Amino acid sequence: MSTDSDPVTGTAAGTSAGSGLMVDVRGVHKNFGALEVLRGVDLQVRTGEVTVVLGPSGSGKSTLLRSINHLEKLNRGYISIDGELIGYRRVGSKLHELKEREVLKQRLHIGFVFQNFNLFPHLTVVENIIEAPVSALRRSRKAAVEQAGRLLERVGLADRADAYPRQLSGGQQQRVAIARALALEPKVLLFDEPTSALDPELVGEVLDVIKDLARTGTTMIVVTHEIGFAREVADTVVFMDDGVIVEQGPPAEVLDRPRHARTQAFLSKVL
Amino acid sequence: MDTATGAAQAAPPPGRLVPPQRPVPDREDLATLKVVPARHYWRWVAGVAALVVVAQFSHGLVTNPGWDWDTFFLYLSADTVLKAVWVTLQLTVYGTALGFALGIVLAFMRLSRSVILQTVAWTYIWAFRSIPLIVQLLFWFNLAYLYKELGIGIPFGPVLWSFDTMNLVSALSAAVIGLALHQAAYAAEIVRGGIISVDAGQLEAAAALGIPRLRQLRRILLPQAMRSILPNAANEVISLFKGTSIVSVMAIGELFYQVQVIYGRNGRVVPLLMVATAWYILLTTLLTIAQYYVERHFARGAERTPPPTPLQRARTFTRRMRAAAATGGIQK
Numbered sequence A: 001m002s003t004d005s006d007p008v009t010g011t012a013a014g015t016s017a018g019s020g021l022m023v024d025v026r027g028v029h030k031n032f033g034a035l036e037v038l039r040g041v042d043l044q045v046r047t048g049e050v051t052v053v054l055g056p057s058g059s060g061k062s063t064l065l066r067s068i069n070h071l072e073k074l075n076r077g078y079i080s081i082d083g084e085l086i087g088y089r090r091v092g093s094k095l096h097e098l099k100e101r102e103v104l105k106q107r108l109h110i111g112f113v114f115q116n117f118n119l120f121p122h123l124t125v126v127e128n129i130i131e132a133p134v135s136a137l138r139r140s141r142k143a144a145v146e147q148a149g150r151l152l153e154r155v156g157l158a159d160r161a162d163a164y165p166r167q168l169s170g171g172q173q174q175r176v177a178i179a180r181a182l183a184l185e186p187k188v189l190l191f192d193e194p195t196s197a198l199d200p201e202l203v204g205e206v207l208d209v210i211k212d213l214a215r216t217g218t219t220m221i222v223v224t225h226e227i228g229f230a231r232e233v234a235d236t237v238v239f240m241d242d243g244v245i246v247e248q249g250p251p252a253e254v255l256d257r258p259r260h261a262r263t264q265a266f267l268s269k270v271l
Numbered sequence B: 001m002d003t004a005t006g007a008a009q010a011a012p013p014p015g016r017l018v019p020p021q022r023p024v025p026d027r028e029d030l031a032t033l034k035v036v037p038a039r040h041y042w043r044w045v046a047g048v049a050a051l052v053v054v055a056q057f058s059h060g061l062v063t064n065p066g067w068d069w070d071t072f073f074l075y076l077s078a079d080t081v082l083k084a085v086w087v088t089l090q091l092t093v094y095g096t097a098l099g100f101a102l103g104i105v106l107a108f109m110r111l112s113r114s115v116i117l118q119t120v121a122w123t124y125i126w127a128f129r130s131i132p133l134i135v136q137l138l139f140w141f142n143l144a145y146l147y148k149e150l151g152i153g154i155p156f157g158p159v160l161w162s163f164d165t166m167n168l169v170s171a172l173s174a175a176v177i178g179l180a181l182h183q184a185a186y187a188a189e190i191v192r193g194g195i196i197s198v199d200a201g202q203l204e205a206a207a208a209l210g211i212p213r214l215r216q217l218r219r220i221l222l223p224q225a226m227r228s229i230l231p232n233a234a235n236e237v238i239s240l241f242k243g244t245s246i247v248s249v250m251a252i253g254e255l256f257y258q259v260q261v262i263y264g265r266n267g268r269v270v271p272l273l274m275v276a277t278a279w280y281i282l283l284t285t286l287l288t289i290a291q292y293y294v295e296r297h298f299a300r301g302a303e304r305t306p307p308p309t310p311l312q313r314a315r316t317f318t319r320r321m322r323a324a325a326a327t328g329g330i331q332k
């Protein structure tokens, strides 16, 4: 398949739904002014799989993740989640840009965990978690609080429901952020360096939560620098450099027998 | 103990006498020694001098017949004055409410992605910050001279409803409109300042969670923006409250106008000015106290352990004093 495949004529998103394809990124280009940050990215993630994205700083990893939930608009290419085009609606041979309101609806299926947590500091832990289910999914407050309790138990913070984010450690805050993303029962979870704002001794507790999610079959794309984590959890490791995917495959291949010189150079630095 | 000399003794410069070492007291000795606090005599002198000045000033306030305290107390809670205080309060409340409501709209217009809305809001703020309040108030007061009739209808088309401006714009509503429009320009900038001070990641996180747009603003953005909006907003409310005295040019019976009317009649200028002053001080104090508690409300989550309120502090203090009285000694 050509990396420059036209979004209009490309194998339409609808056909991928049955094949177990959850995330489909095709020929994605993104530039900020004259700077080309993504230069034709193709990535397929199957349902229930964990994909770990590695790559040097500035290679476009965050931009790719942010494009997947349409926090960034693409310049070319398209992205679909579970067969649904993100940010656009296809009518005949035209792509109609969706309104903000419709994009917000699509995002309900895509969980996003930020590097610096971005919890709402003026809301308690439980209020952070129930905010989106109550306001966007129109769940009853009672049901949402019960679900929040279960999620907090899952991330090991059942006793901190009424704390404010600033009263928690970094690792605890990130676990709340994960619980908050899970509350919408998303089809796919995106993590942008979930542990790089944490002290080394707090990294483990967050990775343990993500590993647990992987075991229960959550579809995830994780940008991280934790090679050990990638080896243990990833079904696919993707190496990005300079706005393109240089190499991808099972961890045993990409991490232990990298074929490309750039991957080898990167791994020799971080390992 | 003198460590400085100790260090100097380590390497005595040649040809200098080494001072005899003082005996170092034992630990037990130190514990029994009495501590004499440093005495700051000049601090005391300055303190006493300040007190003398304050006493003289207060004595002057009480005894100088010019202040005419009898008249002051006679008018402080007179019906006409109370009614005027009420008018002042109404002007403040309506002016603030309308001003900030319009200000919030203008702030969001300036932050919107539409160039037209941005420009309209920018121009409004530019215009109303440029025109002196008193000039603007007089314009409103003379509205009837400019437009005989105000109507609601299709723009540039037929009029469906119309009002006689003389009836519509009473002096009081002209004043409220003037104050509110003036206030809105400043409120817009204060609100905008609060909004842009909120970390962009907050709205991004809200968007990533699919929270509806209006809810993002109301539940996520504004409560956080309130922290930096409030101190400035309180300033504005207080200055609007006192600024209502400008409205006296429109012959509206607010506090300052009423006081002028009274001393115009009886010639007791100073005590009546004091009446107005006392009311302004009292109400500003109440506003300041309200500000403290509102700010505290919006500070939730901002600090790991919020500081106690003055009331809580007073309670701990009395509890400690009582405990001290019971045991016969003050405990830390």
Ligand SMILES: Nc1ncnc2c1ncn2[C@@H]1O[C@H](COP(=O)(O)OP(=O)(O)OP(=O)(O)O)[C@@H](O)[C@H]1O
Residues within 6 Å of the ligand: A032, A035, A037, A055, A056, A057, A058, A059, A060, A061, A062, A063, A064
């Ligand atoms: N909003 C923006 N405007 C202009 N340039 C941007 C913007 N966002 C990102 N970039 C640029 O795009 C490039 C890729 O950024 P991106 O954040 O995707 O890198 P990354 O792979 O996530 O790096 P890191 O590992 O440091 O997080 C960088 O050169 C960055 O400077």
Ligand SMILES: [Mg+2]
Residues within 6 Å of the ligand: A061, A062, A063, A192, A193
């Ligand atoms: Mg990044």
